[in-house]
Amino acid sequence: MKIMVAIKRVIDYAVKIRVKPDKSGVETSNVKMSMNPFDEIALEEALRIKESGRASEVVAVSVGPSQCVDTLRTGLAMGADRAIHVEFPGTLYPLSIAKIFKALVDAEKPGLLLLGKQAIDDDCNQTGQMVAGLLKWPQGTFASKVVLDEENKVVTVDREVDGGLETLCLDLPAVITTDLRLNQPRYATLPNIMKAKSKVIKKLTPQDLKVEIKSDLEVIQVTEPPKRKAGVILSSVDELIDRLKNEARVGPQWKRPHIIERGARRGYVRSNIIQTIER
Numbered sequence: 678m679k680i681m682v683a684i685k686r687v688i689d690y691a692v693k694i695r696v697k698p699d700k701s702g703v704e705t706s707n708v709k710m711s712m713n714p715f716d717e718i719a720l721e722e723a724l725r726i727k728e729s730g731r732a733s734e735v736v737a738v739s740v741g742p743s744q745c746v747d748t749l750r751t752g753l754a755m756g757a758d759r760a761i762h763v764e765f766p767g768t769l770y771p772l773s774i775a776k777i778f779k780a781l782v783d784a785e786k787p788g789l790l791l792l793g794k795q796a797i798d799d800d801c802n803q804t805g806q807m808v809a810g811l812l813k814w815p816q817g818t819f820a821s822k823v824v825l826d827e828e829n830k831v832v833t834v835d836r837e838v839d840g841g842l843e844t845l846c847l848d849l850p851a852v853i854t855t856d857l858r859l860n861q862p863r864y865a866t867l868p869n870i871m872k873a874k875s876k877v878i879k880k881l882t883p884q885d886l887k888v889e890i891k892s893d894l895e896v897i898q899v900t901e902p903p904k905r906k907a908g909v910i911l912s913s914v915d916e917l918i919d920r921l922k923n924e925a926r927v928g929p930q931w932k933r934p935h936i937i938e939r940g941a942r943r944g945y946v947r948s949n950i951i952q953t954i955e956r
């Protein structure tokens with residue numbers, strides 16, 4: 678069975694984001710770019726499934742400008758067998774990406790499509806769900822555990838939901854999006870980085886896949902979040918409760934005052950709690 682993994686090139690998670698002066702987006706020039714962290718987890722999971730003998734090939738796919746090749750090379754160095762780059766220099770939105778993935782799945786026929794639960798640049802959390810809808814495949818989103826049963830053509834997915842763990846059994850082929858706790862991605866070793874140089878990266882365009890890229894939404898403006906106020910250390914629980922009541926306007930609907938009191942007694946509740954409650 679073949680596994681296809683979506684890999685997006687995004688601003689590195691450790692970079693401090695700067696908004697462009699004209700508020701049209703965030704600054705991406707001269708900024709370190711990396712593989713979307715949730716996609717690293719998706720790739721790691723695909724590699725583990727292959728290493729356990731339950732898949733024969735891992736294909737990494739990225740859509741975007743020419744520099745996506747660098748991100749795909751990282752994926753190949755981690756262990757993907759080959760890669761596909763769908764080159765498109767402009768802005769892309771989840772529905773366009775999902776249509777491209779559908780076309781790639783129709784051509785490549787993988788048994789499993791793995792994506793990150795969300796891209797950390799646009800935070801859309803839509804592409805996996807959309808492509809599952811377009812393919813009419815079952816989907817397991819926010820996976821924290823994946824167990825593939827190739828013989829019975831099913832995959833079991835644990836999802837961390839508000840009330841606990843939800844376990845789904847999906848018929849293959851299926852779409853899975855990965856959550857943070859699924860695994861710890863490996864680093865590419867030097868020999869594998871060298872080996873990756875000779876692995877194949879196929880180039881395609883949306884036209885080759887007969888996908889028309891239309892902008893289905895418009896970003897009106899991007900602004901920085903308001904600056905956080907400096908914290909203050911309060912002298913007593915009474916003062917904290919007074920501030921919660923009169924500044925943060927937390928009334929009797931506040932369900933768990935004992936937690937605040939307990940925290941305040943331990944000395945680690947500062948005014949940022951007030952800010953949290955205000956939000």
Ligand code: AMP
Binds near residue numbers: 685
């Ligand atoms: P999003 O819906 O934008 O939050 O993205 C969710 C997931 O879809 C990401 O974690 C990637 O796995 C995949 N994805 C989104 N955009 C791209 C892209 N341009 N190239 C490859 N994969 C993508």
